[in-house]
Amino acid sequence: MKNVHDNILSTIGNTPLIKLNHVVKDLPCNVYAKVEYFNPGNSIKDRLAVHLIKVAEKRGVLKPGGTIVECTSGNTGMGLALAASQMGYKCVFTMASKMSQAKVDILRALGAEVHVCPTDVPADDPRSYYKVAARIAEERGGWLPDQYNNLANREAHYLSTGPELWEQTEGKITHYVVATGTGGTLVGTSQYLKEQNPNIKAIAADPKGSILKHWHETGEIDESLAGVYMVEGAGEDFVPKNYDAKYIDQFVEVTDTEALNCGRDIARLEGLFCGSTSGCALQAVLKTKDQFKPDDFVVVVFHDHGSRYVDKMYNDDWMKEKGFM
Numbered sequence: 001m002k003n004v005h006d007n008i009l010s011t012i013g014n015t016p017l018i019k020l021n022h023v024v025k026d027l028p029c030n031v032y033a034k035v036e037y038f039n040p041g042n043s044i045k046d047r048l049a050v051h052l053i054k055v056a057e058k059r060g061v062l063k064p065g066g067t068i069v070e071c072t073s074g075n076t077g078m079g080l081a082l083a084a085s086q087m088g089y090k091c092v093f094t095m096a097s098k099m100s101q102a103k104v105d106i107l108r109a110l111g112a113e114v115h116v117c118p119t120d121v122p123a124d125d126p127r128s129y130y131k132v133a134a135r136i137a138e139e140r141g142g143w144l145p146d147q148y149n150n151l152a153n154r155e156a157h158y159l160s161t162g163p164e165l166w167e168q169t170e171g172k173i174t175h176y177v178v179a180t181g182t183g184g185t186l187v188g189t190s191q192y193l194k195e196q197n198p199n200i201k202a203i204a205a206d207p208k209g210s211i212l213k214h215w216h217e218t219g220e221i222d223e224s225l226a227g228v229y230m231v232e233g234a235g236e237d238f239v240p241k242n243y244d245a246k247y248i249d250q251f252v253e254v255t256d257t258e259a260l261n262c263g264r265d266i267a268r269l270e271g272l273f274c275g276s277t278s279g280c281a282l283q284a285v286l287k288t289k290d291q292f293k294p295d296d297f298v299v300v301v302f303h304d305h306g307s308r309y310v311d312k313m314y315n316d317d318w319m320k321e322k323g324f325m
C-alpha cells in the first residue's frame with residue numbers, strides 16, 4: 001500500500017523543494033524553497049518535536065504519561081502537541097503575547113494548555129514566557145524540552161533536514177538560507193551540508209531587533225540591541241546553545257516591513273502561502289543578490305504556513321495600522 005500510515009507522525013518530513021519563478025527574477029541563479037508547511041503541523045518544527053521526545057525518553061527524563069512544558073512561538077508547540085497526542089503525553093505551553101491568536105487556538109484545539117505571557121519583558125523577567133515555562137515545569141514535575149539549549153534540536157535537523165536537502169539537490173546546493181531563532185534549523189542542517197561539501201554557504205536572516213547578527217560579527221552579546229519586532233519565530237534577545245558560529249557564514253538583517261511584504265509577494269506571485277519568517281529568509285536572499293553566480297543553487301527554507309497569520313501580515317488593515325504598507 002502506498003502512502004498509508006499507522007498514525008500522523010510518519011508523515012513528517014520529505015517535504016518538497018519548489019523552484020521560485022517570479023520573486024527571484026533579478027537573481028542570476030536558481031532559487032528553490034524547502035516548503036516546510038507540507039509537514040502535518042504545517043511547520044518544520046514537527047521534525048524537531050518527535051526527535052526531542054524520543055531523546056528525552058531514551059535519557060529517562062520523560063516518563064510514560066508525563067507532561068511536556070515548553071515556551072514556543074507556536075510551531076514547536078504544534079509539533080509537540082501532535083506528537084504528544086500519539087505518544088501519550090500532556091502538553092503545557094507558554095507563548096509571548098505578540099503571537100497570533102490563531103496559534104493559541106490551534107494549540108488548545110490539539111489538547112494543550114496555553115499560557116500567554118507579556119512580549120515586552122526581558123528573558124530573565126519572571127513574567128517572560130521562558131521563566132513561566134520553567135516555573136510550571138518545576139511545579140508539575142514536567143519535562144522542559146528547552147528547544148533553545150537542548151542540542152537535540154539541531155541534531156534533529158542534522159539527521160533529517162540536512163540529508164533531505166543533500167539528496168533532493170543531488171549535492172548541487174551551494175547556499176542554504178534560513179531565518180533563525182533557536183538556531184536548530186540553521187546550525188543542524190548547515191553542519192550536515194558542510195560535512196558533505198565545506199564550500200556550501202549558510203546564510204542566516206535576522207529580524208531587526210534581534211541580537212544575533214551583532215553576536216556573530218563581533219562575538220559580543222549586546223542585549224541593548226534587543227527590540228520588539230513582528231516577525232514571528234526568528235531572532236532572539238540572547239544566544240541559545242544550539243548556535244555554533246563555525247557553521248554560519250553570514251547574517252543578513254531584515255526589517256519587519258521588508259519581511260512581511262516579501263512574504264506577501266511569495267503568496268501572490270508563487271502561490272506559496274507562507275508565514276513571516278519565509279518572507280524574512282527570502283528577503284535576505286534578495287538583499288545579497290550580488291553574491292550569487294549563474295551556477296549557484298540556492299535553497300531558502302519556508303518554515304511555516306500563512307494560515308496562522310491571516311489576522312496580521314495578510315490583513316491589509318493590520319499592515320496599514322502598523323505602518324508596514
Ligand SMILES: Cc1ncc(COP(=O)(O)O)c(C=O)c1O
Nearest residue numbers: 180181182183184185233277303
Ligand atoms: C515560523 C518560524 N520560522 C523560523 C523559526 C526559526 O527556526 P529555529 O528555531 O530552528 O532557528 C521558527 C522557530 O520557532 C519559526 O517558528
